[in-house]
Each structure stands twice: as C-alpha cells, then as structure tokens.
Amino acid sequence: MNWIGFLGMYIVTWAICLFVVLPFGVRNQVDEGEHVMGTERGAPVSFTIWKKLLANTALSLVVVGLIVWGASSPVLQRYWH
Numbered sequence: 001m002n003w004i005g006f007l008g009m010y011i012v013t014w015a016i017c018l019f020v021v022l023p024f025g026v027r028n029q030v031d032e033g034e035h036v037m038g039t040e041r042g043a044p045v046s047f048t049i050w051k052k053l054l055a056n057t058a059l060s061l062v063v064v065g066l067i068v069w070g071a072s073s074p075v076l077q078r079y080w081h
Contacts, residue, residue: 020059026044029042
C-alpha cells in the first residue's frame with residue numbers, strides 16, 4: 001500500500017472514530033445542576049476537545065494498524081481467496 005492510500009484510510013478512519021469518542025465524558029447542565037438561563041439544558045458544561053482529539057488520534061492509529069495487519073496477513077489472504 002502506498003502512503004497516499006494509507007493517509008486516505010487514516011483520514012476516513014479518524015473521522016469515523018471521532019463519532020465514537022465525542023460522547024465520552026460529557027457532563028451536561030442537568031447532570032451538574034448548573035442551568036444557565038437562555039441555554040439548552042442538555043448543553044455541555046465544559047467542552048474539552050483537545051483530550052478527545054488526542055484519544056481519537058490514538059484510537060484511529062490502532063484501528064488503521066489492525067486494518068493494515070489484517071490486509072497483509074498471509075492467513076487472512078488465503079481465507080479471502
């Protein structure tokens with residue numbers, strides 16, 4: 001696999017994994033008991049995107065690594081053919 005194919009697969013995997021990582025650790029205003037008038041009660045109290053982006057990057061590297069390993073494994077290649 002060339003590096004452009006690997007990069008494309010990583011970008012797509014990163015975007016899909018982002019939807020998995022985003023909901024973890026979110027505390028909304030109802031959970032905290034601090035409702036600010038004029039805002040949605042389900043809005044998050046603090047939005048920590050940097051930790052989520054770092055976790056998403058690590059998860060994506062693991063997933064892409066498993067995909068590349070699976071695609072290059074001789075045992076799986078015999079199974080698919």
